[in-house]
Amino acid sequence: MKLWTMPGRRAGFLTGALAALLALGGCMGSDVPYGVPQTNGQSGFNQPFADNAPRQPATGEVIGSGDTRVALLLPLTGEGNASRIAAELKNAALLAMDDSGMQTLELVVKDTGGTTEGATAAATQALTEGASAVLGPLFSANVRAATPALQATQTPMIAFSSDRAAASPGVYLNSFLPQGVVNRTLTYAAGQGVRSVVAILPEGAAGDLAEAEARRTMQQTGGELTAVARYAYDNMSVYEAVQSVADAVRSADAVFIPDGGSSPATIVTTMTETGIDVSNKKILGTGQWTSANLADPALQGAWFADTDQARVNTYKQRYQARFGAEPSLTSALAYDTVVLVANIAKGGGGVQRHALETPVGFNGYTGLFRFNGDGTTERGYAVYEVREGRPQVIDAAPTRFGGSF
Known part of the structure; x- marks a missing residue:
């Protein structure tokens, strides 16, 4: 009998997977049409600030200069592997902004410290600063901690937790649900x-x-x-x-x-x-x-x-060429999410829930996916x-x- 060793873990059970089309910097195509509805600037929910209203300066690292402000909540100073994963997700977001165009979004990176208190504070600060949407946090407990403030204003969140229980209407999980x-x-x-x-x-x-x-x-x-x-x-x-x-x-x-x-x-x-x-x-x-x-x-x-490993490998090669290290699969989720939100923002009217829930879905480096009304994610997987x-x-x-x- 073989000697037992503890199995390796990839985040989110795989670990532990934009067109509706995300352009992916011209590196990838898809035959799923970009299905986000055209809008007249009306959001269908109450945003804390209108896009054309004066905004206070953002707190955190700012990437891009677009009219639509979006917050990215990461455990940059978290314990253990949290800070390493957070650095990868931030790099992936930067790569996505390079591909989407720096003028499409103002992406504000905020540190949660990997704690529930930090997640609550970062989400609240993002709302005060007029964020149209919040990306992250990473951990399920932090997602739950940030949720009440966002739901009170119906501001959508796209988090990276693979805990299905953390999802709820308007709180979407771009992750690999087991x-x-x-x-x-x-x-x-x-x-x-x-x-x-x-x-x-x-x-x-x-x-x-x-x-x-x-x-x-x-x-x-x-x-x-x-x-x-x-x-x-x-x-x-x-x-x-x-x-x-x-x-x-x-x-x-x-x-x-x-x-x-x-x-x-x-x-x-x-x-x-x-x-x-x-x-x-x-x-x-x-x-x-x-x-x-x-x-x-x-x-x-x-x-x-x-997931479609050919697509994932293309992403990993691009990331390594840009940052000099091989990334985790989780970081590709951040790339896809930022490109998705940037494409929605190009239509005007902020980041809207009905646009995120388009039934045709999106295609990215992590494959085909779509968000359900309850916040969970459906994905298209290959069989090997x-x-x-x-x-x-x-x-x-x-x-x-x-x-x-």
Whole structure:
């Protein structure tokens, strides 16, 4: 049996994905039309200041000189990795402003310190200064802390948390919600004839979310989640989890392992080494698998859903050329968000909720996405098969909403 190591984590469960068209600096096109409605300057909600009203000077780092002021809330002085991630998001925003044109927005970067108190203060200050919208914060607790002030003025927020519970009307999450990638993997598998699935999941909140979505998706597609096992991060726990569902695995079409790092290979190897034949079973995963060793023989032929890596890699190459370091996937969310808001601002009338909720969605470096009225995000993911140690696209990410993936 393989020695257990704690799996790597990408932010937002992938971690942990503008045209409605975002021009993306001329580097990317899309056949989704830019679907933001034309306006006559009326917002459809109450903004704290009219765009043509005198504004007080902004507090924070100012990027751009546009008529529409937007605040970007980041944990620039936060503890741990928070400040590093914040620096990446700010760099991504700067790259987006370069591409969109410095005259499209006045982007004001504000430091939350990574705390709820800091998030509340930064959001309140942004409103006082006449921000048409707030981008960020990053952490779910900070999103919740900033929400009351923004909802009181119906000022939209586009935050980067992957906690679905942090979303609400007018508080949108441009992130990778775990439910979406689970749904994409299992829906595709069902379309290929998979009807019965056994899930082997980590203990904790991530496992809870994966189980709930797996049950819902399998029921929706006419299949069944026939058994579930949970494990902690040690060899004995994995062994016991595998043995507890051994009979169910033998009669199932597929085994679903949504965790990353060493988890997928360890679990599949444990099954084979304890006499469970999985040679005729489809192994299924999620975008967490980008942190796994896909060269492991145990994972060959497996399927998993993830963002369109070709687009993401284009973004990463541009970021590295500009800033000299490889960025995280999370930073691409900030790029897409700033370009989206800049394109909306070009139409006049500020950043409006009905424009953000356009049903045709947007296309960016993180792929196709759209905001729902409840603040959650739908995304278009590609499906990959592990072949010769590398992920190969077997079902491309969609280019528009409305049809099957």
